Amino acid sequence: MAGTRDPESTAVPRHSQRLLGTLLGDYWFWRPEPLPSAALVEVMGEFGLAEQAARAAMRRAAARGAVVATRSGRTTAYGVPARTRETIVAHLTRLMRFGAGDRQWDGRWTMALFTVPEEERETRRTVRTRLRWLGLAPLYDGVWVSPWEVGDRVAAVLADLGVETATVVRAEMLTAGPAGEPVAAWDLVELRERYTVFLAEHAALRERVRAGRVGPAEALVARTHLMTAWREFPDLDPELPATLLPADWPLPAARSLFVEVYDGLGPPAEQRFAQxxxxxxxxxxxxxxxxxxxxxxxxxxxxAIPAGDGPWIGPIGK
Structure with a gap:
């Protein structure tokens, strides 16, 4: 029965920790000062999270090393651990540049061919997760592809995970049947649908942002939800080259909406967070x-980052 479960184990879904990371990343911009837990509880409460769940999310994030807990008397505060400046900028740049259409494709494909024994299930799962993060998708079993030059990073991932039976190449396609075209590794129908849904779900909000009819409290919540939705796309789509896609591909329109709404909601959302x-x-x-x-x-x-390593907060839970 639900009543017999540990309430903390069921009240703190992974998205609560991700919410904490998004909020700190969007408005605390690598400040060295920790924030009082009570303040974070109130901020997370704007999203309907109860105090118990918010505090549990903070504790779990701290246990994972995603945030650092400090105490001063009876007050607990949470900051973020030191990471490199390059990591911070790379994470944000990946999200903000996605869909900009400023990448030039040379017509070749990066291919990772590898074998991981069936009994090494955890390694198999980790390999797949990290390859997807690099923008690859499986064309066949054990053959993953990307249109971009990511061979060195792929090789590093496979070596780091101890995958010895592996080959990474950058090659030009000579011939392939429809099912063998590398772009077939992505479900373009599903991708189109996701972009279309994103546009439809945020169209009314864009009009209200343009009219200046979004207050601070709503802006904080709406901007965070927008970022959460946008963050999924780089993991689903490696920003496939335009020459491989239909002329009416919806990514440019989706990015235009994201940038306009995200930027437009920034000032009132910051006002609410500060309040x-x-x-x-x-x-x-x-x-x-x-x-x-x-x-x-x-x-x-x-x-905004202090000299040397600055505090960093990324997509907690990913």
Whole structure:
């Protein structure tokens, strides 16, 4: 029966930890100062998360090393661990550049051919997860492909995981049947549907943003949900070259909507985040900040990171 379960084990789905990471990444911009747990509870409460669930999410994130807990008297606060500047910028740039259409394809494919014994199931799962993160997809069993030059990174992943029976090549296709075309590794029908749904779900919000009719509280929630939805696409689509896609491919329209709404909601969302933090520590509230997609692509995130390694928060749970 549900009533007999450990409430913490069922009340803290992985998305709660991811929510914590998204909020810190969007508005705390690698500040070295930790935030009071009470402030984070209130911020997460804007998304319908109860206090018990919010605190459990923080504890679990801390146990995984995604955040760092500190205590001062009876007050617990959470900050983020030090990581390299390159890691921070790479994570944000990947999300903000996705769909920009500024990549030139040379007509060749990166192919990873490998074998992992059936009994090494955990290794098989990890290989697949990391290859998908690099933008590859399975064309056949044990043959993964990407249109982009990622061979060195693929080879590093396979070596790191101890996959010895593997070959990584960059090659031009000579001939293939419809099912053997590398682009067949992706379900273009499903991808189109996902982009179409994204556009439909956020069309009304874009109009309200344009009209200035989104208040701070709604902006904080809506901007976070938008980022959560957008974050899925780079894991599903390696930003396939336009020459491989139908002329009416919806990614450019989806990216245009994302950038406009995400950037437009930034100021009011930052205002709400600062207001909630200020209820618990007025001195920290002015430090809250948002960045636009253009800021990230211009490299202005680097200016917000202290010299040396800066605190980092990424997609917790991924």
């Amino acid at each position: 909630l933090v200020g209820r618990h520590d007025p001195a920290l509230a002015p430090l809250a900040a948002h960045r636009t997609s253009a800021d990230v692509l211009r490299g202005e995130t680097a200016a």
